Each structure stands twice: as structure tokens, then as C-alpha cells.
Amino acid sequence: MLVANRNQQGEPEKVEEQAEDADGNGTMESLRRSLRLARRITGNDGGSLGLHPAVFFCGPSGVRSNPMFMGTVALIGKRLANNDPTFFDKFTAVRAAFEAELIAKKDLIATILQKHSSRKRVGTYEHLLGALLILLETGGTPTEEWLIEQAGLRGRVLAGSARQQGSRFSDEARSEVFIAQALSGAPRCPICSGYLDPEKSMSYDHIERVRDGGVGEADNLKLTHPYCNQSVRQ
């Protein structure tokens, strides 16, 4: 709830900074904001990005990572608080490349987060996501060195492969297998090419549009992110 309550600068308000809430209206408003934010991240509402947990919220071993989840929520929560309507379109435009980088560099990102104290991990992940989006939007290619520098860990040894010796599976190898399995059955959105999370977030779109005579039959149906479906209709 703290994450959804943001001031004008988009920073979370501390409980003691929030106005007195004698009649409970503040609590209701805060719940509404939390719900609005949650509906942007998952679920079937029209504005939902339908983020796949394995891509955004899970560490290399497949366990849901709290800093990764909260960091993603913080990024989107700030854009909503700042009323930044271009963010979602810009996100969607680079989504496939963005997700590919998050997958390819998951082990490195997890190592970067471990190098930070626990209270800095959410902010670090949020910063990495934001910086990566901007880099991709401007046509850049993120290298491992770039990510390490973005995280303020330049010069620190982070090489994953150097840690591993002998017959033990490396973290990277395990990460690769987990990700491959988690996403093997996940369909892609035909509009943005990002991964779909069919269990929690899905929209049905006509392949041939209704206004062009498209019918509501299975062979004229495609699965999309709710946000993508809503955007192409506009």
C-alpha cells in the first residue's frame, strides 16, 4: 500500500507524512490506488500489461523475488503517479527486447541485487529497469559492463562463470534451464511479441477485425496482453 501512495514527485509517502484519516476516506483512496496499480501489472483489465512473473519477478532459480516484484511495482507506480501516459506505449514498443535482456541477464541481475544491502535492492532493481528501458528506446544495446555500472558496482567482481568449477552446475546453467521451462509453454503476444501469462492475464482479440467482417470463432481469435489489445483498438 505504501508503494501506491505517492506524492507529486512520485516518491512513496511515509505513513507519518500521510494526512490524518478520520473518516476512512484516505484509506479507501489508498486502497483504490493500490488496486489500480495491481490492475496495471496483472489481471484482465483493459490497461493490464500482464507481466509474466518468470520474466519480471523471479530470481534465477525460479523463486519469486520480493525486491524484483516490489521494484517492478515501484517503477509502474511512479509512472502512474506522475500521470505519464506515454510510458505504457513506450514500454510496449520495446517490451520484447526488454524481456529478452531481463531473461538473458537474470543471473547477473540477481548477483547485482545480492551485492546490495537488502534495503537497497528494490530501488536498485527499479533503477535498472528504468535505465534499461531508456537505453532500448534510444536504440542502445546493454552489455554486462553497462548493467554493472548502472548498479554502481563498477570494478567489483561479479563474473558468474568464475565462481563455478568442476561438475557443479553453474547458477547460469540452472537459471537458463528454469527460464526455458517456465516460458516454454508461454505464448507470445502477437502485437508486442512479449510473453503472455495466460493463467492470470489475457485478452482475446479478433484476427480479422469485427468492422472488417471478422467473426467470433476460434480460428479468428488471438491471445494478447489486455493493454496491447486495448491500444490497437483505439
Ligand SMILES: [Zn+2]
Ligand atoms: Zn502485447
